Amino acid sequence: MPAKLAVSNQKGGVGKTTVAINVAGALNARGRDVLFVDLDPQGNASEGLGFREAYDAEPPSLFDVLTDPETRDAIGDLVREHPAMDVIPSNIDMTAAEPELTLSRRGGEQLALALEHVEDEYEYVIVDCPPHLGYLTDNALHATQNVLIPALAESTSKRALELLFDHIEALELDYDITVRERGVVANRVETTNEAREMLAWFGDAFPDVPIWEIRKRVALQRAFSAGVSLFEYEHDVDMTDEFLAIAASLDEQFDMPPLRSGAEAMG
Template sequence: MSRQTAAGPARLCVTNAKGGTGKTTVAINVAGALNERGRDVLFVDLDPQGNATEGLGLTEAYDAAPPTLFDALTRADRRSVVSDLIVEHPEMDVLPSNIDMLQAEHELTIADLIARAKGGQTGLDPDALASLAINVTPDAVEGPHALDLFAKTIAHVEDDYDYVVVDSPPFYGKLTDAGIFATQHIVVPALTEATSERAIELLIDQMAALEGQADITVDTLGVVANRVEKTNEDLTMIEWLEEVFTDFPVWQVRKRVALQRAFSAGQSIFAYDASVDMADVFLEIAASLDDRFGYENVPA
């Protein structure tokens, strides 16, 4: 690492609960741009649907038998197995999602209830709650909440990297909260259409609630206005995003078929066709992230 600030990797979560924003495509291309700048990247697919895992050509990992990310996330005695789950990709290392992650939201909800019960907030028996879980036990849950289970999981591997890029689920819930808690930095993809306004307002409310619950500060790194076209609605929404996120960069990624083709090929745009003009936008995002996290030089 050539980082001037705190030790350990830079962590960020690409998140928006509104479906169809191109969140996973943005996450993959941000990671690809960081790799293009010489950074070692761990890409984590935290979405139970495994869109990024599939989009990086790792379908077999999604269907793999246990142990999986679900086991590392929900069993304190299996967290170290996460190092065996990482798959090498030409552009980044990947911690893939798995079909078992479909149970993660339920499991983390039970874990959070156990934390509250152990703190005397519910009047419930933690052992009785554990009987409703698949893996989680009371001894695996410490403190007032269970939002740190994912952070504890990636702690086993993250120091091998400059960046940990997390692709969050496309919905609000414990799993998304766990991803944001672990990174405490977000990049927000948004479509330039009117329906995005409500989604952004909900995101802001959700971040405020999470900060209050977990006593953390979640920093916004920037907004990616995605699939931008030359319509009045697009222009109006870009103005709105720039007004709402006045203190943060708003990057514009125009609609390009090549980005979808790169996704279908299991690559970022840099491996697929770096001559596509939007590659420069993602490099600008990566440069901004390097500056934000104190990485000085681009390795030769």
């Protein structure tokens, strides 16, 4: 079984997709085989990984895989090759997924059932969640049962995280599962009093998980525009070290096998 991880925060504008792409890129840089699933109907990750045309592709798409059990095994046909990872892109039809999943008998389990057809080929499955709480996020959390939380170092993050954990608690009760927090990524950190106070708050609120700081860098947006992670765009940017630290911690937390020869140098 691969390690599976949802990257989730229902608060928009936190840089969730950028974090997800670069964590996946860091895992690949360490020698891991990664499948990236864009579960966001907006398709930002698909665009940020160079698959903008897939967003408008004809069926079957990820929408069909999630809403039609007879199409579920077609998930392998959706996989696109990227220099750093394999990608299952989002699709414009995903905007209609929420009501369809609401009516489904096992609406929160469809991604888990679909991934069974492809996941054994990978060491990691990274799922980029929508910026809201609903059935698509439920699918990501149920399929992975692990969550990495990007958050801004500002006071508005407190309420957003409270809502996320209330939702996770309800999901755990509904499905009799446990969703583990694997870390908090304080994103776009600037040198302000508010940021320092929030970083201290993160440490108090999450005493048992790692907290990483990603500072604002133009290269992150430029890499996104180029359809790659930092590791394919500009590897000497200082934030690559922080993303590699995230990847190394995930390897340790998931008790992953030793890295392939030569990959250790990247970590």
